[in-house]
Amino acid sequence: MDNNTALQPIIEAKNVWKEYGDHVVLERLNIRVMQGEFVSILGTSGCGKSTFLNMLLGTQSPSRGELLLDGKPLNSEPGPERGIVFQKYSVFPHMTALQNIMVADEFEASRLLGKVWGSGKTALKDKAMDQLDKLGLAHAANRFPSEMSGGMQQRLAIAQALMKKPRILLLDEPFGALDPGIRKDMHVLINQIWQEQNLTIFMITHDLQEGFKLGSRLWVFDKPRYDPQEPERYGSQVTFDIPLNTPGQEALIADLQAKQQKEVA
Structure with missing residues (x-):
């Protein structure tokens, strides 16, 4: 692998927007993810997490901007380099x-x-x-x-x-329907698969602790600007991007937990 390849992100979003008519789901999304990263994704219901995952899968396309795989436009249909697991068991x-x-x-x-x-x-x-x-x-x-x-x-x-030996594995709340004990075993399994196969993983979860426990990076999707008169006018972005298991993450995690507790209250 040459230096240029090593520095090339496997996934990059450049000013990506996703809109349905006047409803803005995602706006001004700019992210870079390197091969082998494990990104846990948190956010409230309806904030665009699954929409983003569907764009990575290829079942939806950005309304504006570029979504790149290895520096080239992502195919607008699912491909063998991307595998997906849903919360509901998606087997025949x-x-x-x-x-x-x-x-x-x-x-x-x-x-x-x-x-x-x-x-x-x-x-x-x-x-x-x-x-x-x-x-x-x-x-x-x-x-x-x-x-x-x-x-x-x-x-x-x-x-x-x-x-199909994908390079990217997409997980849409894959453990949400499992009992706590089984869920813990699945955490061990997915972590083992990630490391052994050098997969790039994007995992949606509603479990804050699960998001912190798994992976190398944690994103929070949220709206940095909001109009209560027109709630669909603005879209979500990655408002927190926390590298996990690194010095200094505790302060960022504390801020996020405080923010979530305030929203619940």
Whole structure:
């Protein structure tokens, strides 16, 4: 890797706006994220967190400005370099765990080669079983999602998202529906995956402690300007950008906690 590549952000937003008619969701968004960073994203409901994630995924496009991947305009449709996991288990209920993991590769192979048979089918199955094994689900390969616990279903969704070996993993409140004990285990798992695979991760969460615990950087989406007469006139920006596990972060965290407590009151 040369110096220019090392300094090139994997994701960059340059004066990005997202508007729906007169409703401004995001405005003047300027961010740079380097390969391997883990960004936890906090903010109130409706502040544009999921809109931003959808733009990263490619299901929505900026209204103005540029959203870049490796210095080039991001594709306006989902691509294999980006995987996503939602809060609600996004696996196919009529397929077994193994079939859920194989389906993307089978579809691609059949599109290019026609129906996959013999050694090709075996290779796809072996690859899928290896992915299930890494996520601790090899024993559940032939189970349907309805026969699996919430934690297992979310592990399956993560395995599915990682099957195409993405560089960027998008997590939209992935642990919000899990019990505290299972949630803690999932924290360990996602941290392990992040470090082993050098993924760039963007994770939306409503849990302040979870945001501080996971990742290398914490963003807060909020409106720096607000008109009570026209609440949709202005959009959100990243108002806090806190590097985690670094000296001096305690003061920034205290400010953020005080601000959230004031909003609740």
